[in-house]
Amino acid sequence: GAVVSQHPSWVICKSGTSVKIECRSLDFQATTMFWYRQFPKQSLMLMATSNEGSKATYEQGVEKDKFLINHASLTLSTLTVTSAHPEDSSFYICSAVNRDRGRGGYTFGSGTRLTVV
Amino acid sequence: DQQVKQNSPSLSVQEGRISILNCDYTNSMFDYFLWYKKYPAEGPTFLISISSIKDKNEDGRFTVFLNKSAKHLSLHIVPSQPGDSAVYFCAAGGQYYGNKLVFGAGTILRVKS
Numbered sequence: 001g002a003v004v005s006q007h008p009s010w011v012i013c014k015s016g017t018s019v020k021i022e023c024r025s026l027d028f029q030a031t032t033m034f035w036y037r038q039f040p041k042q043s044l045m046l047m048a049t050s051n052e053g054s055k056a057t058y059e060q061g062v063e064k065d066k067f068l069i070n071h072a073s074l075t076l077s078t079l080t081v082t083s084a085h086p087e088d089s090s091f092y093i094c095s096a097v098n099r100d101r102g103r104g105g106y107t108f109g110s111g112t113r114l115t116v117v
Numbered sequence: 118d119q120q121v122k123q124n125s126p127s128l129s130v131q132e133g134r135i136s137i138l139n140c141d142y143t144n145s146m147f148d149y150f151l152w153y154k155k156y157p158a159e160g161p162t163f164l165i166s167i168s169s170i171k172d173k174n175e176d177g178r179f180t181v182f183l184n185k186s187a188k189h190l191s192l193h194i195v196p197s198q199p200g201d202s203a204v205y206f207c208a209a210g211g212q213y214y215g216n217k218l219v220f221g222a223g224t225i226l227r228v229k230s
Binding site for chain 1: 160
């Protein structure tokens with residue numbers, strides 16, 4: 001079945017540094033990937049849509065200069081949290097769209113727990 | 118503006134009984150709906166979906182019912198097992214939204230043995 005690998009699964013960084021999170025589709029090509037953020041006891045909030053070879057589309061209220069998204073290939077999208085601050089601490093999840101699987105084709109990564117100290 | 122609502126934050130069910138998780142939506146432009154299961158510190162896993170042209174879809178112990186006139190869908194799990202204990206998210210999508218999914222807030226299901 002479709003597998004999406006997300007790395008790292010957790011990271012602790014100092015305030016002011018940058019952190020990169022990778023999302024890879026292992027056995028299918030994903031022209032579209034999504035990045036979500038989940039706060040404790042809340043739903044998944046879509047941050048941006050990442051399209052291979054083009055600029056990401058950010059949701060309203062998401063700072064594109066802070067959350068840099070790169071989708072350089074059909075199997076890899078990266079999210080870089082720049083100049084991280086404690087309020088950026090959250091659970092970040094990516095999702096890749098596998099069109100061959102129809103409506104069940106949104107495969108999620110295992111998530112990254114970011115803690116900024 | 119919550120377009121997808123899961124009004125029950127939690128549900129507790131005895132093992133072997135039926136679990137019914139509910140979801141309401143406000144936008145008639147949604148044309149398909151999905152249910153995901155999520156464990157803590159993990160990504161959601163797909164359970165079952167339904168297109169707006171159907172009113173029922175069944176897959177093993179999981180059945181999703183869609184009532185378009187009421188803008189309501191439900192996930193039935195029969196029989197419930199302790200391993201079903203997780204957070205269940207309802208999600209909706211549609212051509213209007215491109216590929217994007219809109220998620221509900223989730224319902225914590227606890228199946229007691």
